[in-house]
Amino acid sequence: MLNEEVAVTTQLENVVELRGGHAPLALAPRDISAAAWGRYEAQIGEIFQAFGLPLDTPGTRSTPERFLRALYDSTAGYDGDPKLLTAFPTEAGDGHAAAFGQIIEGPIAFTALCEHHALPFHGHVHIGYVAGERIIGISKLTRLVRLFARRFTVQERLGEQIADTLVELIEPQGVAVRIEASHLCTQMRGVEEHSRTTTTFWRGAFEDSELRREFLDETHRRTVR
Numbered sequence: 230m231l232n233e234e235v236a237v238t239t240q241l242e243n244v245v246e247l248r249g250g251h252a253p254l255a256l257a258p259r260d261i262s263a264a265a266w267g268r269y270e271a272q273i274g275e276i277f278q279a280f281g282l283p284l285d286t287p288g289t290r291s292t293p294e295r296f297l298r299a300l301y302d303s304t305a306g307y308d309g310d311p312k313l314l315t316a317f318p319t320e321a322g323d324g325h326a327a328a329f330g331q332i333i334e335g336p337i338a339f340t341a342l343c344e345h346h347a348l349p350f351h352g353h354v355h356i357g358y359v360a361g362e363r364i365i366g367i368s369k370l371t372r373l374v375r376l377f378a379r380r381f382t383v384q385e386r387l388g389e390q391i392a393d394t395l396v397e398l399i400e401p402q403g404v405a406v407r408i409e410a411s412h413l414c415t416q417m418r419g420v421e422e423h424s425r426t427t428t429t430f431w432r433g434a435f436e437d438s439e440l441r442r443e444f445l446d447e448t449h450r451r452t453v454r
């Protein structure tokens with residue numbers, strides 16, 4: 230038991246080192262009191278009723294409570310991800326074999342809430358990187374995407390955060406992130422109903438146009454249509 234505790238401590242120290250003084254993965258669990266929850270439910274209920282939803286049926290009586298819970302769960306990225314925090318130093322493997330080519334992972338599905346309308350935007354992320362000393366598994370990349378997607382955000386910041394955090398965590402030679410998403414805030418209201426927004430983010434070695442083309446060709450091929 231004592232040995233296990235020592236091992237955990239060592240891992241966390243490694244993480245702090247990897248993080249290089251910033252805290253992109255910091256755990257900061259939200260703390261909302263029962264009184265506050267009750268107040269929020271009343272407020273949301275008032276809005277729902279004013280907008281046309283009756284709250285006196287068996288199906289809708291708990292809707293304000295369920296809505297808030299769903300909203301809270303959808304923004305769990307603000308709480309951090311303890312598994313992500315401990316996984317990087319232990320699971321990051323030796324990247325020498327892969328150092329000369331790019332590794333492409335995806336599509337990784339995500340749903341986020343746009344910070345302008347608090348409505349979902351959803352789609353896929355592709356991540357490419359040219360490894361330095363370390364590589365990382367796709368399950369951890371999925372966690373990384375979720376950590377930043379489950380917040381109120383915009384597509385641009387989501388891509389920047391994924392790219393910059395990956396740079397900090399595994400110090401690759403370069404990172405590419407491509408996000409393709411549909412935004413419900415435009416679709417639900419009848420404007421740009423079928424539009425999808427694609428953004429790409431480049432770091433380090435991806436200044437090279439050949440690497441970019443390879444990444445774009447491959448991710449385009451993989452994109453779920």
Ligand SMILES: [Zn+2]
Nearest residue numbers: 343345346414
């Ligand atoms: Zn929006």
